[in-house]
Amino acid sequence: MSHPPPPTGPPEFSEPVDALGRPLAAWGSRLGAFLLDELFVFVISELAKFAVGLRHTLAGQVLSLVMAIGYYAALNGSEMGQTFGKRALYIQVRDGVTGGPIGAQRAGLRYIVVGLFRIVPFFMFFTLFDGLWALWDPKRQALHDKIAGTAVVRVTPS
Numbered sequence: 001m002s003h004p005p006p007p008t009g010p011p012e013f014s015e016p017v018d019a020l021g022r023p024l025a026a027w028g029s030r031l032g033a034f035l036l037d038e039l040f041v042f043v044i045s046e047l048a049k050f051a052v053g054l055r056h057t058l059a060g061q062v063l064s065l066v067m068a069i070g071y072y073a074a075l076n077g078s079e080m081g082q083t084f085g086k087r088a089l090y091i092q093v094r095d096g097v098t099g100g101p102i103g104a105q106r107a108g109l110r111y112i113v114v115g116l117f118r119i120v121p122f123f124m125f126f127t128l129f130d131g132l133w134a135l136w137d138p139k140r141q142a143l144h145d146k147i148a149g150t151a152v153v154r155v156t157p158s
Contacts, residue, residue, distance in 0.1 A: 016138060016139060016140055018094060018096070018099055018151040018153050019095075019096065019097055019098060019099045019151070020094075020099035022094075022099070022153040022154065022155070023153065023154045024139065024140040024151060024152065024153055024154070025091040025140065025152040025153060025154050026140075026154075027134050027135050027140070029089045029090070029091050029154070030091065030131075030134060030142070030152055031131065032085065032089050033083065033085035033086045033088070033089045033091060034085065034131070035085070036084065036085030036088060036089075037071070037072070037083045037084060037085035037086075040071075040084055040085070041064075041067065041068045041071050042064075044067065044071075045063065045064040045067045045068065046064075048063060048067060049063055049064065058119070061118055061119045062119060064118050065115055065116070065118040065119055068111065068115050068118060069108050069111055069112060069115060070108075071083065072107055072108065072110070072111035072115075073104040073105070073107045073108035073111065074104060074107075075107075076093045076102065076107035076110065076111070077101065077102055077103045077104035077105070077106065077107030077108070078101065079101050080092065080101075081093040081094055081101055081102065086152075090154060090155050090156070090157055091152050091153065091154055091155065092152070092153060092155050093107065093110070093150050093151075093152055094150065094151050094152075094153055095149065095150060095151075096139075096141070096145070096149045096150050096151045097149065099151075099153075102148065102149075102150055106148050106149070106150070107148075109147070109148050110144050110145070110147070110148035110150060111144070113130065113143065113144040113147055113148070114126075114127045114130050114131070114142075114144050115127075129143075130142050130143040130144055139151065140152070
């Protein structure tokens, strides 16, 4: 005698997906990738500021922001849509409608929204609020995703 398959559960508990049906990244994965990336960018930018004599200056903070924007724009905007942190945690940034790559300009904009804390410490509160937004958003988007029209999805290890 054959048994029917187990119930899949109520629709409100189904995992959210992007435009192509890929599962959206969990908040913990997003946070982990951000922390890995920020640590990497911090070390590289501190070395650069030291090398050119700009430590503890506004110009050094601007250099740090520019380097971070370049890092996120180049990698999140690439065909793979992954920074080193995202690659390590198997997530990627995609266009929220087409599911394709977002390009360097949108990736740069996406980071500028959260990266201004590098120059103006008050923006740290916005960065925190922005990052927490994905916890309650039905599409798991942070505010910078909404502004840039992006989604962060899980990918399978390659």
